[in-house]
Amino acid sequence: MLELNLFFHSVWLSIAIAVTDIPPPQSIAVIGAGIGGSAAAHFLRQQFGGDVRIDVYESEEVGGRLATASIDGQDYEVGATAIHPLNLYMKGFAQMLGLKELQLPNEVQAVYDGEEFVFEDSDWFIVNAIKLVWRYGFDYLRVKMWVERYLHRFMRIYQFQSGGYCFTTVERLLHAVGGDGLAQMTRHSIDEALQNVGIGQRFLNEMITPVLRLSSGQSVNINAFVGMISLLRADSDLWTVGGGNKLVCSGLLYAAKVNLIKGTVTSIHSKRRPQRNGEFVHLYEVNYTEGSVAGHNTYDLVILATALHPGKSPIRFHDPAQPISVHSSRYQEKVVTLVAGCLNASYFGQKHSEPFRPTAIATTAHAGSLILAASVAVPVTAEPDRQPPSCARVWRLLSPEPLAAAEVSRLVASPQAVREARWLAHPRYSPSDEASPFILHRHLYHLNAVEWAASTMEMMAISAKNTALLAHHRWYWQLEKVDQDTVAHGQKVEL
Known part of the structure; x- marks a missing residue:
């Protein structure tokens, strides 16, 4: 047994010595300049430093689903509108950018x-x-206590992320911060969850359903986690x-000193290029169109920060050796x-x-x-x-x-x-047992995987931080903080 332990220790030591010589990535692509992509560019700059080139691709306006429209001489939000006082990343972004x-x-x-x-x-x-x-008895207080109980658990994500911890799937993230109770919320409906704590049908019909229709356009058949997040809108x-929530996106891109490419990404190809030492380097070729002009660039890492849904997304993925599977939803x-x-x-x-x-x-x-x-x-x-x-x-x-x-x-x-x-x-939300991976390929990540649990400005920012940490730790083989269920003792929340 002693010899076996010494063997594994020597193997780990050799890997640790080897990874210290890993050069940093030269270039990173972020596909999408909504709040997710913009926050990802910000966090990637923090993780990888000022020398790496970060290109952000956006075919439409910066801000994505954060958009305004003008009527009668005034601008109004037509996308995501309200930000909760406990949305720590959005609050931090606004303060950092002087908004x-x-x-x-x-x-x-x-x-x-x-x-x-x-x-x-x-x-x-x-x-x-x-x-x-x-009219409803004490159902209002019961729901409020139910929301606060699970929200308190989810708020631990800031503590995890401030310590550099990250997760490979949405389910692992939820389980780490809130245990089985929080992780199971994506697998059953909010209707079932609230009836289990004694909420009456009248309150579900007249109070819960209207809030869900406003936030998600659906009813109590949505998963319990997105339902819980939606009910925060009643606070x-x-x-x-x-000036508009989209100013956070443009501000983050400017602060991160990215190269904004106004083009539509059409495909991402995994490439292997031989080096002089006989080894291969793995790169991604991003093909895009800008107007009628086609172009392509190669990157060490690629972050997808755009919605992928059947019949709508123009992006194709190709690797001759390993299929790239992307989870999509209507x-x-x-x-x-x-x-x-x-x-x-x-x-x-x-x-x-x-x-x-x-x-x-x-x-x-x-x-x-x-x-x-x-x-x-x-x-x-x-x-x-x-x-x-x-x-x-x-x-x-x-x-x-x-x-x-x-x-x-x-x-x-x-x-x-x-x-x-x-x-x-x-x-379109529904309870599901399917895992939502952030990793699609070797160094290809899907930030929007978090949307299968819930989609808000803050959730996208949380996912951006998780993806940036995941990309950094996996690039340098620093895996001790990947998919861990506990944080270091005494770790404080610092944004």
């Missing part, structure tokens, strides 16, 4: 079931509490970036329609003589409504009004399908201006 945090106003919320408002906020907290208890103290399209005008109260069963108070309206699954939600739109260029007027200037209508002009007129009386934006927001 202003704009607090979003507290909304007067209402839930529409197709005939009437089954719940409407009061101006008084105590009145709201009484209304919630009267107060949400904020947005002054994405959920959302349509945001900005409309200047006054919301039609009669559509929601309200009399014109009554004051129309709600500034955010969610719908139940049985509402039969044209929309998933409607809310007062907040300009990105100015501090929002703390108390928006009852007849708001611009409404943000969220729907699963484009709204016809007649349908817009039913929702907004005499619309003065209309602007529509469509985007593939996130995968």
Whole structure:
């Protein structure tokens, strides 16, 4: 036994000595300049230093699904809007880049079931509490405690990442920070999870489902983890970036000193090139088109930070020796329609003589409504009004399908201006046992694998940090912090 231990020790020592001579990568490609790709470029620069060349490919606007649209002389978010106060990476990015945090106003919320408002906020907290208890018992408190319990576990990811720990799959990440309880949340629905803690059907139908329709366009059949993340949208103290959330992306790219290539990546090929010593170096050839011009570059590492979904992604992968398998899923399209005008109260069963108070309206699954939600739109260029007027200037209508002009007129009386934006927001969520790997090939990584669990700005930033750490540790064979379930004692959270 002693001889065997000495043998393994000598083998490990020889590997450790060998890997100290590994030269750093010369070039890294990041495909996609949304929040995931931009954050990845930032973290890759931190991990690999200033000498490596980082090329970021983006065929459209920097920011990806963080986008704004102009209507009536103001810019409004048409992609991801709100940032939670516990989103530590987004908060850190804004502070590092000198961007202003704009607090979003507290909304007067209402839930529409197709005939009437089954719940409407009061101006008084105590009145709201009484209304919630009267209609739903203590389900609101039970759900709040359930969310906080699992959120507290997930927040440990910052402690892991500050210590340099990373994971090869989404499931391993969730298991490390939250044990079996958190890892299992992707394998069953939020409906099942909340019923198991005693939440009644009325609360599921009238409170949980409307929030999920707003965040994911789906109902309580989604996995419990994305459901838990979605329910954070009901919290107060949400904020947005002054000038638009997309400024985080452009700021991170500028700070990381990347080369931005405005092209569409068409294929990625694994290549082996012989060296003078007889060994082979493994590279990736990235082929792209920029307008009508085709080009290609070679890289040591490639980070995919773009959505891959059947029939939509133009990227092909090829390795003559080893198949490159990419997990893809159908994405959920959302349509945001900005409309200047006054919301039609009669559509929601309200009399014109009554004051129309709600500034955010969610719908139940049985509402039969044209929309998933409607809310007062907040300009990105100015501090929002703390108390928006009852007849708001611009409404943000969220729907699963484009709204016809007649349908817009039913929702907004005499619309003065209309602007529509469509985007593939996130995968179609469902409980799944399938592992979502971050590693696709030797040094080819898929940052968006995290979306099968949940897709938010902060989740993409967390995945970017994980991918940058994974790429670094695997390049230098520093594997002691890959797929570990514990962090070093006394490790502090430092962003």
